[in-house]
Amino acid sequence: MMALRLGGWRVAALARGCLTGTIRRSAHDSSGVAGVADIPKMLWKLGRLNHIAIATPDLDKSTALFRDVLGADVSEVQSLPDHGVRTVFIDLGNTKLELLHPLGPDSPIMNFLKKHPSGGMHHICIEVDNIEEAVAALRQQQVRCLNERPKTGAHGKPVVFLHPKDCAGVLVELEEA
């Protein structure tokens, strides 16, 4: 019965069974219905810019540029076979750069480098606090996800990629922080 008195979005959310624990009841409300001030607007929140990814045809050369010429903190090379990439992370303090190089014949970076032979900006990654809720909400808004389910990303955390055509031409990675 409670669901019928709530706004449409909450009815849908309750039907998915995902609001458990997120409705705080007002201390002054004995009816059992959440106070208006306590109702969360969204079930997930966008966070900080985690990294900007740059595809490069020469990972060693690009790593050397940032490490030796620009003096940045640079990680070891990491291979991510699930994503078809080799990565190097560059710590800039307020955010990171992710250098990407193809790994394996089906790498998505291979096609990108065919179109952009000298490399280029490949995607941006923004943190979210709840990736499952983010994906559910984005699907409802007709924003396409490139993968059906979140995959494990470079930091061992779940990530999804959003279709660039639905994001102003930019490939957007969401990472659960």
Ligand code: CO
């Ligand atoms: Co990334």
